[in-house]
Amino acid sequence: MRQFCQLFRQLDRSTGSQERVAALVAHFGSVPPEDAAWALHCLLGKQRRRLLTARRLREIALDATAMPEWLFQASHAQVGDSAETIALLVGGSAEAAAGIANRPQEDEARVDADQPLHRWMERILPGLAALPEAEQAVEIQRLWRGLSVEEVLVMVKLLTGSFRVGVGAGLVIQALATLSGLESVELQQRLMGPFEPSAAAFNELLQTEASQERLSSRPYPFFLASPLDAGRLSDLDPAQWLVEWKWDGIRGQLIRRGGAGFLWSRGEELINGSFPDLLEQADPLPDGLVLDGEVLVWPAGQARPEPFAVLQRRLGRRNPSAALLRSMPAAFVAYDLLESEGIDRRKEPLQQRRERLRELLASGVPGALRLSDDLPLSDWNDLEAWREKARDAGAEGLMLKLLASPYGSGRRRGSWWKHKLEPMHLDAVLLYARNGSGRRANLYTDYTFGLWASADSPGPDASPLTSLPMDGTAPGGATPGQERRLVSFASAYSGLSDAEIQELDRWIRRYTTERFGPVRAVAPVLVFELAFEGVQRSSRHRSGLAVRFPRISRWRRDKPAAEADTLAAALALIPH
């Protein structure tokens, strides 16, 4: 545990990739495989199991410190992270003691910190979760007394299944590649999907020959496109490119191997449970097959797929009911073929892979498996014409792929481009702000914006958090008899520069009108232009609208709040 926390500290403190990879190599190279396996599991963010809730741990921390709950909350507001707040409140006693005197009890207190990571992960932490409440509190407090602030932080995050460290999978894989001499791409593929944190699995991972059995259900690493850099296109021949719709669903790989079917999302999750209809339709496909495509909700006979929000409902439901399957049938739009007849086809040119795909899907395969349309391009002007049609087609833009390109891995610029629709824009008024977390803890960086609605417009805006009635003194107040109010419409936290965030943070602190826990209502004065990919009706949002990927595109310092956009303007953006 101590070594793992040291690694955590090194990764947390260093900013250079080289330094981080070096720390990872040193760690993986020095700890026994059973601990390396757990370290890898945690670093890749695969430790998601929640053994105890953050609430329970807070209770235990409050009990340990005999502190009123409001004081914990005030501390949390400053720190922005529950586990770190607990760590700062309870951790480091042994360290502090070490600073004061020669430390007879210190070694004893540190015994637990010296236990290896696998023991913490397999025994100590699950053991804590299994204890009856009273004993659990006592035992956790005893452990805390022997741990440093950092160790408590790591322990709490592991217990709540929220352990993350600011190091990308790429660097971890790079470190393993350095250590094993294997190619990064090979390691990346071996690590797709779940990883069982055992010494055997770790040793096998780094072996020169991978066992076939382990890989049978595994997807290939996804190849990703970069935003179009038109400058790098124009002098090339349009006939060398494949243009297709960029669908707004879940990128996935559909696999048939060993007589079974597997559907993986790009997030490396097996989503068989949510899409039994797709797997059933894929049943007749030949064995040894991997398709790359998009999972969508797309009822037969309908010109356009359903928007992403509908798909989300399918995704969230394991073992969906027959009724749900009927009303929201899934479809798989195949973009690419990565394996057929059990042979890895990724090095073949795209043109050839598409040919195989076309043959496969032409041979009497059911309707939910579709081939992605090939949009003809006679010269580059056609590109913008297609892009303009994307919204009507229900797509979020275009994909451009070089027909000669192999199927790579990760995001490599040059052969695959995405060309998304121009986002939609609305000018909205800042209504609420709350703290960000992590690097943004203690800064008001999560913003909620409102649009104008006429006072008589319907909407369930009863709670104080959702509407802010305008009074006569507020800027931009409507003329009497024609009252308008601001209704919260979208939340966004990206798009401002650091300097703007800091300026806005000061403004928010100064012009707070009310506080609701961590949320501050502010004077409805500042206007921001929001960019987003689409609007849908939604009964779950108070404005009656759900916005896709909202972000701030600009601070409209030139615009008074009264001139911000209306809900009606947002409604008009919904495709008909």
Next chain:
Amino acid sequence: MVLPPDGLLRLTPEGLYCPAAGAWIDPVRPVPRALLTHAHADHARPGSGAYWAIGSSEGILRRRLGAGIQLHPMAYGQDLRLGDARISFHSAGHVLGSAQIRLEAGGESWLVSGDYKRQADPSCEPFEPVRADGLITEATFGLPIYRWRTGQQVVAELLDWWKGAPARPSVLFCYAFGKAQRVLAELRQLGVEEEVLLHGAVHALIEPYRQAGVELPPTRPLAELDRGTSLAGRLVLAPPAAAASSWMKRLAGAQTGFASGWMAVRGVRRRRGSGRGFVLSDHADWDGLLRTVRESGARTVLVTHGQGEVLARYLREVEGLAADPLATGRAAEAEGESSEDHELPNDAVPISEERAG
């Protein structure tokens, strides 16, 4: 609760005022008589008629407020009579020449803590517990998440950090008055006799410390070093503002660190982006604040700076004292250097007033 209009202390637009003495404590605007707790720019401002402050801060005060100011140097514990008031200055352990100011008149006594810390600091006199009926305390770090390790422990880590990078310079950002000298004095205590390089702003404040007999390693302004000189393995101390300035050009490739109490929080550390955070503060931590309140014996406590509301509520609800936050107007008007930003730093950009609506 506010200060009663007929009491020993009251709040005026100029700041905290003692009518019996006809004097203000750390006034924010020019007044006839100013009692200064210490020489940080947010406590010592120019333009007042006469000043009283601890003698060891005289050099710094004259440099900052003007060589010709009328300054009455005080010793710790020395008795001062102004009007009907008995006044004394007591060590605050914050920086060289820092004081708590105790005022007494008409059977009522108050202690104004100024900025203070309870930890050992070889660059200044240790904090002296003082009793009074009422206490005005700071609460910059008034949350239980702030618990300091000793300066010695932190500077020992800093030394390891410096010595761990022999191939490149190590730049430590720290406040130019107080923190930098504390780091140097701690390094000296750890046996460092090697020359440390300084940014001009830090160098300007070294001499008063040496004159006061504080033992420091040899120092030299970085600017005095020839352009071509290798800086590998050298330690350089600079104020935080230098981080984003062209001054850093010469130190390209350096490892950087920042010494501040705010570094206790990971998010703040990460937001600063560069380098290592060393949790080292010249303000009292949570336990230090509570201990000071208890040792003062005060029944009434007013809390300024930072977490005033939190500490005051804790003192009311848990310690059973009469306690309230007190807005002195200093935090809002604070400009320029202070020992440590009293509010969590966000590298503030001034906000234009017309957007206030």
